[in-house]
Amino acid sequence: MNLFSFTLSTGKEGFYDITSMVNDAIQTTHTSRGICVIYTPHTTAAITINENADPDVQSDLIYALNKTYPDRPEFKHMEGNSAAHLKSSTIGCSETVIIDKGELLLGTWQGIYFCEFDGPRTRKFYVKIIKD
Numbered sequence: 808m809n810l811f812s813f814t815l816s817t818g819k820e821g822f823y824d825i826t827s828m829v830n831d832a833i834q835t836t837h838t839s840r841g842i843c844v845i846y847t848p849h850t851t852a853a854i855t856i857n858e859n860a861d862p863d864v865q866s867d868l869i870y871a872l873n874k875t876y877p878d879r880p881e882f883k884h885m886e887g888n889s890a891a892h893l894k895s896s897t898i899g900c901s902e903t904v905i906i907d908k909g910e911l912l913l914g915t916w917q918g919i920y921f922c923e924f925d926g927p928r929t930r931k932f933y934v935k936i937i938k939d
């Protein structure tokens with residue numbers, strides 16, 4: 808089936824490096840070539856690929872998203888977390904990565920991140936591996 812489910816306990820907001828979890832799924836399936844989809848079924852979280860060398864990049868992304876999408880009294884959504892919904896839609900709930908020679912075809916400085924915008928919560932994400 809090559810479908811893997813993962814659970815994360817998150818803080819209020821933040822980026823969580825899930826690259827090794829995705830790599831573990833690929834190793835389990837012995838996939839040498841194919842496509843990997845990383846997907847989260849939440850509306851106030853996201854999946855993205857970005858720099859994994861300098862952790863300041865993630866804090867700058869959070870800072871800029873908070874500046875771009877501040878909480879506004881004009882928002883009508885009763886739950887009160889419209890800013891988190893906006894961030895989720897902006898970043899997106901999935902990424903697709905090519906698998907080559909048994910590894911994710913990521914750049915040297917790239918990592919796969921689960922993004923929390925409305926924690927703390929227990930979150931899920933899925934990894935689907937499609938072999939060539």
Ligand code: ZN
Binds near residue numbers: 884886888889892
């Ligand atoms: Zn909501």
